[in-house]
Amino acid sequence: MHSTVVSKTNGAKRSVPAITPEEALEILASAINYCRQAGMLVQAGNVNGKLALTIDGAYIDRAGKEARFVAGTPPPEVLVQPPGDVLVHESETEEEHSQCTAL
Numbered sequence: 001m002h003s004t005v006v007s008k009t010n011g012a013k014r015s016v017p018a019i020t021p022e023e024a025l026e027i028l029a030s031a032i033n034y035c036r037q038a039g040m041l042v043q044a045g046n047v048n049g050k051l052a053l054t055i056d057g058a059y060i061d062r063a064g065k066e067a068r069f070v071a072g073t074p075p076p077e078v079l080v081q082p083p084g085d086v087l088v089h090e091s092e093t094e095e096e097h098s099q100c101t102a103l
Helices: 021-037
Strands: 004-009 012-019 041-047 048-057 058-061 067-072
Touching: 012 058
Parallel strands: none
Antiparallel strands: 004 012, 041 048, 058 067
C-alpha cells in the first residue's frame, strides 16, 4: 500500500507517491550490487535487531551540515565515528544539494 506525500514545487502542490520500506530495500540492494561491481567489499549482518552494513573503500564525510559518501580511505580524523542519523546528499549541484536523503 502506498501513501502519498504532498510536495511543493514553485508554490504549486503536487502529490508524490511515498516509497514503501520494501521498495527502499530493493533500491538499497541495487546500490549494494553497484558497490560490489565497483570492487568494494560490502558486508551485512543483524546487530541488536537492526541491519548493519560495512563498505570497505568508502566512508561518510560529515564536515558540513549534510554528510556525503566518499570513495577511498578516510583521513585519520574520521576513522572512528559513531553511527547516527545523517543527511546524505548525492550531488554537488546547489539545486540538488537541497534534496537530501535521511539515513
